[in-house]
Amino acid sequence: MEKAVLVTSFGTSHKDTREKCLDSIENKVKAKYGSERVERAYTSGVIRQIVKKKEGIHIFDQNEGLEALKNKGYDEIVTMSLHILDGIEYAKLNDKYGKISKPLLVTDEDFRKVVNDEEFNSTEGNDAIVFMGHGSESSADSTYQRLQEEYVKAGKDNIFIATVEGQVTIEDVIQKLKGRGFSKILLKPFMIVAGDHAKNDMASDEEDSWKTILQNEGYEVTPVLKGMGEYKFIHNMFMDKLQEVY
Numbered sequence: 001m002e003k004a005v006l007v008t009s010f011g012t013s014h015k016d017t018r019e020k021c022l023d024s025i026e027n028k029v030k031a032k033y034g035s036e037r038v039e040r041a042y043t044s045g046v047i048r049q050i051v052k053k054k055e056g057i058h059i060f061d062q063n064e065g066l067e068a069l070k071n072k073g074y075d076e077i078v079t080m081s082l083h084i085l086d087g088i089e090y091a092k093l094n095d096k097y098g099k100i101s102k103p104l105l106v107t108d109e110d111f112r113k114v115v116n117d118e119e120f121n122s123t124e125g126n127d128a129i130v131f132m133g134h135g136s137e138s139s140a141d142s143t144y145q146r147l148q149e150e151y152v153k154a155g156k157d158n159i160f161i162a163t164v165e166g167q168v169t170i171e172d173v174i175q176k177l178k179g180r181g182f183s184k185i186l187l188k189p190f191m192i193v194a195g196d197h198a199k200n201d202m203a204s205d206e207e208d209s210w211k212t213i214l215q216n217e218g219y220e221v222t223p224v225l226k227g228m229g230e231y232k233f234i235h236n237m238f239m240d241k242l243q244e245v246y
Contacts, residue, residue, distance in 0.1 A: 001075045001076050002073060002074045002075050002076070003033075003037065003074060003075070003076045003077070003078065003098070003246065004033075004037040004038065004039070004069040004072070004074035004076070004077045004078070005029055005033055005037060005038050005039075005077070005078050005079075005080050005242065005246070006038075006039050006040070006041050006060075006062065006065040006066060006069060006077055006078070006079045006080065007022075007025065007026045007029055007038060007039070007040050007041070007080045007082065008040070008041040008042070008043060008062050008065070008079050008080060008081055008082065008093065009022055009040075009041075009042060009043070009081075009082035009083065009192060009193075010042065010043050010044050010047070010082075010083065010089050010192075011042025011043065011044045011047035011048065011051070011059065012047060012193040012195040012196075013047050013050040013051055013054065013195065013196070014193065014194075014195045014196070014199070015055070017193040017194045017195050017198075017225075017227050017229075018193065020227065020229065020230050021192055021193045021194075021227040021228070021229025021230055022040070022082065022192070022193065022229060024229065024230070024235070025082060025229055025235055025238055025239075026038065026040055028235055028239060029080065029239070029242065032239070033246075036072075037069075037074065039060060039065045039068055039069055040059060040060065040065070041059065041060040041061055041062045041064065041065035041079075042059050042060075042061065043061070043062060043083075043089045043092050043093070044089070045061065047059075048061065062079065062092065062093055062094055063094060066079070066094065066096065066097050069097075070097060074097075075097075076097060076098040077097040077098045078098045078099055078100075078101065078242065078245055078246050079093055079094075079095065079098065079099070079100045079101065080101050080238070080241075080242045081093060081100055081101050081102065081103050081241075082192055082229070082238060083103040083104070083192075084103055084104045084105060084133075084134075084143075084190070084191070084192065084228075085103050085104070085105055085136065085140040085143040086102075086103050086106070086140045086143075087136035087138045087140035087141070088136060088137065088138050088140075090103050090140075091138070099245040100245070101238075101241040101242045101244065101245050102241050102244070102245075103241075104228075104234070104237060104238065104241075105143050105146075105147065110237065111146065111147060111150045112150070113233060113237060114147065114150075115147070115150045115151055115154050115156065116154065117231070117233050119231065119233075120228075120231055120233065120234075121156065121159060123158070123186055124186055124222070124224075125184070126184040126185060126186040126222060127158060127181075127182040127183055127184045127185065128158040128159065128160065128177065128180075128182045128184075128185055128186070129158070129159045129160065129185075129186045129187075129188060130160045130162060130170070130173055130177075130185055130186070130187050130188075130210070130214070131159070131160065131161045131162070131188050131189070131190035132162060132163070132164060132187065132188070132189050132190055132191070132197065132198065132201070132202045132210060133161055133162065133163040133164070133166065133190040133191070134163060134164055134165060134166070134190075134191055134197065135163030135164055135165035135166020135167070135168075136165070136166055137165070141163070141166040141167050142167075144161045144163055144166055144167075144168060144190075145161075145167070145168065147161055148160070148161045148168070158180075158182070160173045160176060160177070161173075161190060162210075164197050164201055170210050170213055170214075174213070174214070174217055177217075177219075182219070183218075183219060183220055184219070184220045184221075184222070185214055185219045185220070185221050185222070186222050186224060187202055187203065187210060187211060187214070187221055187222065187223040187224065188223075188224045188226065189202060189224075189225070189226070189227060189228070190228065191227060191228060192227055192228050192229045192234075193227040193229060194225040194226055194227040195227075198223075198225055198227070199225060202223055203223035203225055211223050
């Protein structure tokens with residue numbers, strides 16, 4: 001049976017972070033399984049429209065990607081998910097031609113790998129890290145709280161997770177920061193790409209950005225525009241998850 005892989009993410013309209021994060025993972029898949037067997041898809045229709053308008057590039061939605069590979073003669077098509085959690089976007093994925101790999105954070109081991117990676121969790125000379133997660137309207141939003149608990153268990157009580165659209169907000173984290181003697185905060189995206197949310201909601205000089213909000217609380221803030229898709233250990237985690245279902 002001929003197999004193929006559809007590398008599927010939420011997507012991004014920012015070319016710079018697409019190349020560093022999504023393309024770099026996709027290139028590893030092509031190197032391992034053969035470029036002719038690999039296509040890409042985005043689950044966000046809005047992102048696909050923006051990329052089409054800005055760059056003239058048509059990116060498949062998942063169903064289009066599956067059909068394109070099916071039309072090339074592949075019998076079994078594995079959808080490789082580049083989602084962080086089993087939320088609304090992951091639930092969109094269709095398994096009609098083959099299995100779907102698991103999102104990034106599922107097992108206890110997944111959480112440990114993220115919490116224990118030295119490069120990802122380096123404070124880089126700051127007192128604390130505040131990660132910006134996206135958040136979810138689904139029950140999967142509890143994944144962020146679970147991750148926070150894992151950091152505490154690991155003795156890393158100066159690392160905090162807040163979300164843009166989830167239950168735990170930046171205001172919640174500010175309450176946790178107070179009275180701890182922290183003065184220098186490292187802001188990082190807990191997202192596969194450093195796109196709109198990271199550039200605007202997290203790191204910009206807008207009055208409602210997390211950087212500005214933390215500065216107004218008296219902290220010295222250093223934002224880092226580096227998506228999770230730039231880290232080798234994240235690549236390895238996703239590649240392992242693909243291998244499990246291939």
